[in-house]
Amino acid sequence: MNAVAARQVSKTFPGGQKALARVDLVIPEGAIHGLLGPNGAGKTTLIATLVGLTVPDEGTVEVCGLDVQRNLHRVQGMINMVRGFSGVLEKVTARELLIYYAHLYNAPLSRVDEVLHTTGLWERRDREVAHFSSGWRQRFFIAKGLINRPRVLFLDEPTVGLDVDAALAVRDMIRAINADGCTILLTTHYMREAEDLCANISLIAEGRIVAEGSPEALKTLVRTPERMDPTLEEVFLTLTRKPLEVDDED
């Protein structure tokens, strides 16, 4: 079964800003799938659509085999999300805030201690999250993302702004979470990160998926006699800066 299946998804926000145009995205269960694109390409809108925070104008979205719009709360119980630029409520400790989320997801309270251990936060459980460094804060959000044992975890730039050590620790956690059977959709601006973690990558530009495949397969798309071994950065720049054809039907 596919963990995520978006078909012909289009989204235009009020004011005429077209965020997604006929996006197809299929992620098999158990995969780590990368979603790469420049700022404003539609990555966050696509994730918001997949998790039910917004509604597509056209197309269908299924997560864990269920239509997201028709089974919104059921789907939301099976997924979770981590963003790389979330704020935190002040004056609340990591444990207190995780208890709040455990209640929201109807997770057993014992799960709070489990995720505190899993993410290495146990020693900091009684400290205010607002006072955490960005690396520890991100660990907190990963703990929050695991609180309901999600079948699909959406990671929106989880290592943005982290130093090398913290980013490596987060990547190790992503691998471990995936090894436990959780499907992951990862957006990132770090090509090495995507190449290290993702079996398949979708490149999105101006709301359209412009290429999809394994990192190696994507490289073959831009291979030329002058550039026999392109990097993923070169793939990204070549494919996402390519002028898009105007679709007269839109």
Next chain:
Amino acid sequence: MRIELAAPCRRIYAHAYHITLSLKRDAFRLLDVTLWPLVLFLSMGLFCQSFTKDPKVIGVVVLGALGWRIIYHFQMEAVQLYMDNYWMGMIEHVMISPVKWWEFVLGGAISAVGKILVIALTFLVLGRVLFGFTAHGVGATFLAFLACAACGLVLAVFSMGVAFLKRGDAFAFIFAFPDVIAVLSGVFYPITVFPRPVQAFAQLLPTTHAFNLLKGTLGTATGSFPAFLLTLVPWLLAGILFTQWALAKARREGKLVKMK
């Protein structure tokens, strides 16, 4: 033995738990159950006492101030929680969970009950000590307070809809709602002081009838519980429809997530 709550009950409890955490950690929020209600209570009480010792007038002040705080807290708690999460950039983490909008309202109501108990105790004790106030007809007074709470819940339902639609700008509207309705509902005076068209509109507000029930316990007005219900139910249904529409619109327009 640990009692397992059903999922909606746990989410409702989660909201109350969260509000309690914020209250416990933020001294400024404690003013909501201490200084702010006391300022209203003492200002009104001392002003009236300087003119009259009539126990009915003092009663209207004590019960009116308390009734209004009940409405305010039942309205404000739910929205405060939503707005806290919005301002701190965490709203998507709440809205991606299986939470339903009415669970905010009921979670806020639990918190409101706690705050009201503190305020009621303060008002009743100070009312007795400073103004010689004594409550008559405890059952009828309690019923009138319940009516105020129901009005607060209706306002909370509308306010959640406004919060979904207006996000960061919602608070001005949400604060304005109860203040305007307070004037129109005749908390401390009869609505007959208004021109006829305003009186007619005030009669459509459940708050007017809730305060009539409250004033009825002092014999200064005639309260009608059927009239209260007849106005409450349509406003409640309208609030539910509005907030469902507002949430769907906010979801369509991507307002439940802070885009970069």
